[in-house]
Amino acid sequence: MAKLRPEFSFDRESRSLSSWLLDLVADDAATRLKAGDVLQGMSFGVPYAHTDLSHLDWDEHQSRPGQSERFHSAVRDAVAASEFPTADFVRRLILYRIAIHQDWLQRVDDSQLRRRSESESDEYINRIVRRLEAAGDDVERTEAAGRLCRWFCASVRRGVKADEDIYKGAEAMGPAGMASHLVFDSLDVALLADRPGLRAMLGDGDRRFEALQALERIGSPALDFAPSLIARLDAEKTPYWFDAAKALGTIGRDDPAVVDALLTRLGSRSEAVAAGAAACLAWAGPPLAGRVDEAVGLLLEAARRPESGLAFIEALASVGRDREDALERVLELAEPKPPRWIDDEGFPEHRFDQTMYDRGVAIVALRHFRGFVDRVIPTLIAAIDTFEEYDPDYQYAGEHERICRTLSEFGPDAASAVPKLAAYLDQWRQRPEDGDDYPRAIFEALAAIGPAAAMALPVLEAIRLGLDRVETDVLDRDDPLDAAILAIRG
Numbered sequence: 001m002a003k004l005r006p007e008f009s010f011d012r013e014s015r016s017l018s019s020w021l022l023d024l025v026a027d028d029a030a031t032r033l034k035a036g037d038v039l040q041g042m043s044f045g046v047p048y049a050h051t052d053l054s055h056l057d058w059d060e061h062q063s064r065p066g067q068s069e070r071f072h073s074a075v076r077d078a079v080a081a082s083e084f085p086t087a088d089f090v091r092r093l094i095l096y097r098i099a100i101h102q103d104w105l106q107r108v109d110d111s112q113l114r115r116r117s118e119s120e121s122d123e124y125i126n127r128i129v130r131r132l133e134a135a136g137d138d139v140e141r142t143e144a145a146g147r148l149c150r151w152f153c154a155s156v157r158r159g160v161k162a163d164e165d166i167y168k169g170a171e172a173m174g175p176a177g178m179a180s181h182l183v184f185d186s187l188d189v190a191l192l193a194d195r196p197g198l199r200a201m202l203g204d205g206d207r208r209f210e211a212l213q214a215l216e217r218i219g220s221p222a223l224d225f226a227p228s229l230i231a232r233l234d235a236e237k238t239p240y241w242f243d244a245a246k247a248l249g250t251i252g253r254d255d256p257a258v259v260d261a262l263l264t265r266l267g268s269r270s271e272a273v274a275a276g277a278a279a280c281l282a283w284a285g286p287p288l289a290g291r292v293d294e295a296v297g298l299l300l301e302a303a304r305r306p307e308s309g310l311a312f313i314e315a316l317a318s319v320g321r322d323r324e325d326a327l328e329r330v331l332e333l334a335e336p337k338p339p340r341w342i343d344d345e346g347f348p349e350h351r352f353d354q355t356m357y358d359r360g361v362a363i364v365a366l367r368h369f370r371g372f373v374d375r376v377i378p379t380l381i382a383a384i385d386t387f388e389e390y391d392p393d394y395q396y397a398g399e400h401e402r403i404c405r406t407l408s409e410f411g412p413d414a415a416s417a418v419p420k421l422a423a424y425l426d427q428w429r430q431r432p433e434d435g436d437d438y439p440r441a442i443f444e445a446l447a448a449i450g451p452a453a454a455m456a457l458p459v460l461e462a463i464r465l466g467l468d469r470v471e472t473d474v475l476d477r478d479d480p481l482d483a484a485i486l487a488i489r490g
Contacts, residue, residue, distance in 0.1 A: 003057035025092035036176030075186035094197035242276030249283030278311035317365035333362035398439035408448035415452035
């Protein structure tokens with residue numbers, strides 16, 4: 001059977017992308033479904049969302065990467081066109097995003113209610129169990145056990161039916177709902193055509209994250225949203241968890257009033273507010289409306305506290321990325337020191353080394369100091385032998401993930417780390433397979449360094465051969481090991 005060719009165009013069935021976008025927010029459900037099917041297909045580079053991918057010519061498809069980015073760009077261009085009804089489209093799109101989610105929540109609630117109302121009571125089950133326990137002979141026990149089994153099977157069937165009822169007709173989980181998410185995430189400034197709609201999303205706990213991401217993409221043109229976000233910061237109760245930090249930092253980075261508000265809140269008595277303000281400054285970075293000197297001074301003071309916390313160190317590195325005094329403080333935190341054990345009252349198992357915690361935060365923060373390669377890279381290389389990872393979230397990509405992610409930010413300037421990384425990989429290659437994490441982060445660091453990591457190529461190729469891959473000459477750019485080999489080969 002002939003392979004199915006990919007489809008990279010944004011004109012489908014003799015209709016333009018603009019036409020399909022308008023259908024996505026039409027009043028008719030069938031029209032929305034069809035548009036969602038087509039638009040999803042566009043974003044993936046296939047004819048339709050329901051395309052059987054097992055028939056796709058993957059070689060041709062992979063020969064042209066970046067379809068998702070091209071789709072996002074095409075959507076923005078279409079919505080920005082002078083003849084496109086931008087305001088009405090954005091209003092309908094936002095309303096649709098809110099509506100389908102509310103519909104989904106209602107379906108879940110209704111299904112759970114039906115499950116409770118249709119199921120036998122706990123007392124009925126208890127009676128069967130008591131009868132089973134008190135059975136005088138095998139016949140009686142068999143009968144009781146059969147009843148219990150029949151009830152259980154019926155319960156499973158009801159559960160499956162309830163799950164089917166949730167999905168049946170739910171646009172949130174269908175092509176239209178998925179496509180509306182892709183389209184919304186493609187747009188930036190155009191979303192300001194419906195500011196009230198964006199504010200409604202910000203006030204909806206389930207849609208808030210989408211709206212905040214939109215503000216991040218928009219940046220300074222969304223400055224009028226800053227007062228409400230600052231009010232949200234003032235009400236924050238959870239340290240190091242201000243969800244609007246990136247949005248507020250992005251839209252307010254060049255505004256003197258916003259910068260002043262954030263600097264003022266660095267001295268707040270509330271740990272949550274102070275840390276949230278620092279997180280905003282970290283995302284903002286310089287020039288901070290000409291207040292860098294003041295910001296660095298305040299952050300240096302905060303970062304000298306015994307338990308300085310992630311937000312202050314990260315903010316100091318971001319805002320002070322061009323300053324020697326900021327670098328000195330972060331390097332100091334990144335250097336090996338004796339442990340400082342912290343006990344969590346009531347939870348002895350949560351005892352941790354504050355020094356190692358500070359080192360981990362500083363190692364990540366060093367990525368900002370790209371103008372100080374000669375001082376940063378040796379510190380990162382030394383940390384490979386001295387830093388002990390304490391956070392499982394930084395081990396998903398193998399050992400030294402935190403260090404390698406930072407090295408990757410320096411690209412070819414991190415070439416002096418290659419001998420150390422290559423030596424680690426050579427040792428890893430010779431270990432027994434059981435229990436060894438795949439060193440994805442190291443592969444990605446070497447890929448970022450590129451041809452300057454040439455001395456690591458033999459060990460990478462040896463690892464690949466050792467994995468017993470059938471087509472040893474065919475490299476997959478989506479595989480971190482193969483991607484590293486390709487990047488080093490240029």
